[in-house]
Amino acid sequence: MSELGYRPCVGVMLVNSEGRVFVGRRIDNKEGDWWQMPQGGVDEGEDLKEAALRELAEETGAQAAHVSLIRQTEEPIRYDLPEELIGKLWGGKYRGQEQVWFLARFSGTDDDIDLQAHDPAEFCDWKWVDAEQLPDLIVPFKKRVYRAVLEEFRALI
Structure with missing residues (x-):
């Protein structure tokens, strides 16, 4: 595992006008809520900001016209996959991900969210949640990442 690198990645904390955060339930995760x-x-x-807007549009249907990037994390955040997933994701080339996270303000409406905007879709359901709930909603091996993102962006949410 120590010979494998980290997959370059971006993440987006999309916040609506009520200060709530978008979360989606992955289609491919059948083993938990x-x-x-x-x-x-x-x-x-690819430029990191462009990657963030592209991923956001692919996964949520939210178009750049309704999204303002506010800030990105000071440093990338890394996480390792659990042993049972190493070699099974991303062609077996990575031990985890190195993520740059962006805080983004969403000015659209719920009708502007379209989980089918990209084929294949990544999420089967979505909702807005209070930011403080985020670490409790994510798979256990990413909890540290979500706590770090929340801590860095909390004052701006």
């Missing part, structure tokens, strides 16, 4: 914020890999040579 886990919810997560939009995130995804960065393409070779």
